[in-house]
Amino acid sequence: MPLLTKARSFFRNLFFFDRRDSDLDQELRSHLEMLIEENIRAGMPPAQAQRAARIELGGSEQVKEHVREVRLGNWLHSVASDCRYGLRQLRKNPGFTAVAVVTLAVAIGANAVVFGVLNALILHPLNLSDAESLYGIQHGNEASSYQSYPDYLDLRDRNHTFNGLTAYNAGQAGLDTGENPSRVWLYEVSGNYFDVLGIHPYLGRVFHDSDEHGANSAPYIVLSYAYWHTHFQDDRGVAGRTVQLNKHPFTIVGVAPPEFHGILVFFNPDFFVPIVNQEQVDGENLLSTRGKRWVFMTMGHLKVGVTPAQAVADLNSIGSYLEKTHPRDDDQRSFTLARPGLYGDYLGKPMRAFMTGLMMLAALILLAACANLGSLFAARAADRSREVALRLALGASRARVLRQLFTEALLLSLVGGAVGLSGSVVLLRALSVWQPFSKWPVHVPVNPDANVYAVALLLTLSEWNPLSGRRQ
Amino acid sequence: MKQEQTALLQGTLDMLILKSLLAGELHGLGVSRRIQQLSGGTFSVKPGSLFPALHRMEEEGWISAFWGDSENNRRAKYYRLTKAGRKQLEGETQKWARISSAIARALETS
Numbered sequence: 001m002p003l004l005t006k007a008r009s010f011f012r013n014l015f016f017f018d019r020r021d022s023d024l025d026q027e028l029r030s031h032l033e034m035l036i037e038e039n040i041r042a043g044m045p046p047a048q049a050q051r052a053a054r055i056e057l058g059g060s061e062q063v064k065e066h067v068r069e070v071r072l073g074n075w076l077h078s079v080a081s082d083c084r085y086g087l088r089q090l091r092k093n094p095g096f097t098a099v100a101v102v103t104l105a106v107a108i109g110a111n112a113v114v115f116g117v118l119n120a121l122i123l124h125p126l127n128l129s130d131a132e133s134l135y136g137i138q139h140g141n142e143a144s145s146y147q148s149y150p151d152y153l154d155l156r157d158r159n160h161t162f163n164g165l166t167a168y169n170a171g172q173a174g175l176d177t178g179e180n181p182s183r184v185w186l187y188e189v190s191g192n193y194f195d196v197l198g199i200h201p202y203l204g205r206v207f208h209d210s211d212e213h214g215a216n217s218a219p220y221i222v223l224s225y226a227y228w229h230t231h232f233q234d235d236r237g238v239a240g241r242t243v244q245l246n247k248h249p250f251t252i253v254g255v256a257p258p259e260f261h262g263i264l265v266f267f268n269p270d271f272f273v274p275i276v277n278q279e280q281v282d283g284e285n286l287l288s289t290r291g292k293r294w295v296f297m298t299m300g301h302l303k304v305g306v307t308p309a310q311a312v313a314d315l316n317s318i319g320s321y322l323e324k325t326h327p328r329d330d331d332q333r334s335f336t337l338a339r340p341g342l343y344g345d346y347l348g349k350p351m352r353a354f355m356t357g358l359m360m361l362a363a364l365i366l367l368a369a370c371a372n373l374g375s376l377f378a379a380r381a382a383d384r385s386r387e388v389a390l391r392l393a394l395g396a397s398r399a400r401v402l403r404q405l406f407t408e409a410l411l412l413s414l415v416g417g418a419v420g421l422s423g424s425v426v427l428l429r430a431l432s433v434w435q436p437f438s439k440w441p442v443h444v445p446v447n448p449d450a451n452v453y454a455v456a457l458l459l460t461l462s463e464w465n466p467l468s469g470r471r472q
Numbered sequence: 473m474k475q476e477q478t479a480l481l482q483g484t485l486d487m488l489i490l491k492s493l494l495a496g497e498l499h500g501l502g503v504s505r506r507i508q509q510l511s512g513g514t515f516s517v518k519p520g521s522l523f524p525a526l527h528r529m530e531e532e533g534w535i536s537a538f539w540g541d542s543e544n545n546r547r548a549k550y551y552r553l554t555k556a557g558r559k560q561l562e563g564e565t566q567k568w569a570r571i572s573s574a575i576a577r578a579l580e581t582s
Contacts, residue, residue, distance in 0.1 A: 005533035027549040034501045058520050070528040
């Protein structure tokens with residue numbers, strides 16, 4: 001029962017605030033009149049009676065404010081009225097508001113964009129399960145990852161530290177599906193590629209180790225989802241179709257899942273073919289030439305409990321075996337590990353350094369904006385001392401006045417943050433669909449995700465702190 | 473009838489208001505005067521604490537309010553004890569009796 005009464009009061013306070021307030025006003029007025037009558041009955045002259053009554057009542061506005069403060073839902077109501085008042089204030093000072101919002105928007109927008117790129121390319125670039133343990137193998141003496149195919153086979157079969165080692169190479173070929181032949185980008189991948197990476201087909205099947213039986217033994221194609229969508233119109237009967245790749249018959253066996261487009265973050269191949277068929281793609285059989293390092297990258301997941309240092313030692317012992325066994329082709333074979341998503345250290349290292357620098361720059365912009373806005377607000381606070389004094393005199397408590405100022409600062413930073421964030425989202429989206437080179441399937445996958453939104457909100461709130469701090 | 477007035481103990485105002493309404497409905501000034509009378513002039517409740525307390529207790533459901541006419545035919549807001557309020561008063565009275573006897577005992581022992 002009391003709960004029901006409370007709920008009723010809550011809604012009444014919220015929706016019939018004006019009626020509740022005029023009720024209160026009338027109650028206090030009748031209280032005052034009764035006090036006056038009482039004094040007159042006690043023998044005071046009317047003027048004195050009134051004065052005494054007013055003294056006993058105290059400030060009627062203060063009493064009303066005290067009553068409002070104990071009402072249920074008062075908090076919600078006062079926040080709403082603070083917001084309304086704050087918006088009115090901001091509208092009345094368009095110059096100040098515009099400067100503050102633009103400053104905030106630029107600072108927050110710049111940070112959101114830079115963080116968006118950082119987040120997408122460096123913080124978690126690979127959309128794989130267990131991406132943390134995936135390493136690419138680089139040469140020990142340079143930031144390159146090319147291997148010869150026989151060396152790859154030795155690395156794959158002789159190491160004790162990887163859960164399978166897979167290799168891939170990018171190439172171009174002519175595809176004829178029966179209508180207008182076109183040039184396509186493809187990955188030549190080792191048979192264990194999909195199994196090592198843990199990729200399951202979206203449609204049909206992917207190929208495996210067991211499909212490889214020597215050179216040109218596995219004429220299969222696994223389409224990327226995007227290529228299947230744009231060139232095969234989502235045809236679910238595509239598996240089993242035979243197409244001509246560089247005039248050799250290949251069978252499409254399946255479609256890769258939509259979120260998978262290889263391991264290189266910014267390069268989307270059209271489809272995948274087994275590396276044992278590279279002769280049909282490249283026109284020259286390189287499978288047994290140890291001296292020619294053409295396989296773009298070799299990578300795999302470290303076994304559970306194996307550290308990168310242990311893996312490097314393992315690989316280097318294979319390296320010295322290779323040096324000894326094939327002194328003509330394999331001199332100075334040592335290895336390091338690197339993240340495969342940005343082509344190891346070749347792109348990854350300068351990219352990380354560049355992005356870190358950019359992030360620091362953006363942080364500086366934010367700092368400058370904070371300082372600017374701080375002084376802007378300080379100047380404005382000096383202008384408003386009269387308003388604050390008036391509100392205190394009219395019965396507002398100090399806490400209430402402070403809260404109103406906080407609310408106003410929060411509103412301002414939210415508006416600035418929203419403008420900045422929407423600007424940065426537009427920019428990031430545009431970057432994501434941008435293809436800088438029309439001949440290459442290169443793109444910058446930096447669609448903003450929840451992380452970016454969270455960081456932008458955090459920045460917004462952190463802007464709010466110095467703003468309101470200056471108001472004390 | 474100048475008497476020494478004492479500040480109300482925290483939490484006792486509600487109890488006194490409930491007690492003052494036990495005999496029948498009263499408006500705000502009536503509650504204030506009744507408390508003065510009940511306490512022999514020791515407590516006088518200022519509007520600044522009386523009205524917030526009345527409104528809070530109304531929202532708690534202990535008292536209910538309605539508009540009526542005063543002795544001098546003036547419209548005034550009256551308060552009346554509800555069933556929940558009566559129960560509340562009983563509880564508070566018992567609690568108070570326990571506290572005051574405990575404090576009295578504590579002060580007596582040397």
